[in-house]
Amino acid sequence: MKTLKIGELAGQAAVSPKAIRFYEAARVLPPPARGANGYRLYPADAVDMLRFIKQAQGLGLTLAEVKDIVAIRQGGRPPCRHVYRLLQEKARELDRKLSDLVMLRRRIRESLAAWGRRRARGAAVCPHIEAPVRPSRRRASRRG
Amino acid sequence: MKTLKIGELAGQAAVSPKAIRFYEAARVLPPPARGANGYRLYPADAVDMLRFIKQAQGLGLTLAEVKDIVAIRQGGRPPCRHVYRLLQEKARELDRKLSDLVMLRRRIRESLAAWGRRRARGAAVCPHIEAPVRPSRRRASRRG
DNA sequence: CTAAACCTTCCACCACGGTGGAAGGTCAAG
DNA sequence: CTTGACCTTCCACCGTGGTGGAAGGTTTAG
Known part of the structure; x- marks a missing residue:
């Protein structure tokens, strides 16, 4: 080998x-x-x-968690029932995290959308970097 | 107030x-x-x-990211197009993270299932903490 | 008036997940 | 045989997200 x-x-x-x-x-x-x-x-x-x-x-x-998981995956004398529980808990935690993450993403998208609407109304989005969006004639200067 | x-x-x-x-x-x-x-x-x-x-x-x-998001939510002179991009990127990142998280969860569940099968076969799961599961007569000592 | 429970600032320290660099040994090419 | 890329150990330091505690001012309850 x-x-x-x-x-x-x-x-x-x-x-x-x-x-x-x-x-x-x-x-x-x-x-x-x-x-x-x-x-x-x-x-x-x-x-x-x-x-x-x-x-x-x-x-x-965390590395500590990964460590335990790795121990199971390798199968050689896994750190016992404790780790089994830990992994079950982790799986549940992942589920919670997933749904929270979905919610967070929605909030972010809403913020983005709201900002888009403000731009559409012609608000001064960022005066010192780009000028307010004028009706008709897009093609803003491409500054990052 | x-x-x-x-x-x-x-x-x-x-x-x-x-x-x-x-x-x-x-x-x-x-x-x-x-x-x-x-x-x-x-x-x-x-x-x-x-x-x-x-x-x-x-x-x-991160706090740094939260900071930018907060700035947008408050609406008062948000840190410009830069932040808008950042949030778009963040939303995409969340999508990636979500799907990765789903995969990780599946892997963990598989590990758990595999371990369950090993226990079912009567393997010595954790010799110094709990005895191998014997066929018929569950009721293992409840040590964590 | 006094004591406790707040508040202020500032500086140190913690865990986490590493990185950088020094001091030294080893290996492969020219 | 030297040079450079690698390897070893060890110790220090970094950013992140805080916590602890000292030293001092304030407010509130008895």
Whole structure:
């Protein structure tokens, strides 16, 4: 089985070597084998692991939570019923978060729409950056 | 119009006075009026403002983002087209996040289900906390 | 008048999730 | 054999979103 050095793993999983060592220190990743030189040697599937971590984490899960989930996924002596409960709770929390997120998105869209209406009425939206929208003749200057 | 001292506002909005001062320093909340004694005096609707902040923030928006949104909601000289774009982008980001969240939830549920199946097969789920599930005769010791 | 409960500012510290850099060992190319 | 890219450890620091506490002024209750 081909093994990866930390830099190779980092490259393939699009994280920094630093972050990988950090995850190891945080017990999210198991400590890998070491070569005779002391270099970390990762199995190829560590890439998937890292990608999963990144995805879960990018969605608002803390590393601590990811750690527990990872432990289950790996199946080797999972941290017990406690973690099972934790995951159930997490799933419920996700449901709540989802519906809240939907509401927030609606509020944002409403704000945007309201602003659109104000512009349509010709209000001075942002005097020092762009002039009020005049009736007929769009084609505002394209300033960001 | 009745005004609130910071502690009263904090109580009604369920945040700490510290946090309120912090939001002010972070320019998320506008600096309120001051009494002759130097005390901050908030209008009653500051409560709604704080609740909105807490909700948005509790959904993964940063204070910086909340700040911009708040600026729009208040309508007084919103920070221009820039913010409009930011909110559009944010709405799209929310959509992505929503679908990712749905996927993550599914993965978690699958992990839970898989674990359930392992338990059903009688695997030693967590030897040092609860004994393997024996066929017939549930009623495991209730240790968390 | 006094004590408690507020309020003010300011500075330190916390957890989280890393990044940067120093000091040193190792490996591959020229 | 040197150079440079990599690897190792360790310690410091960053931004985010606050909290804690000191030092001092105010307001309120007894």
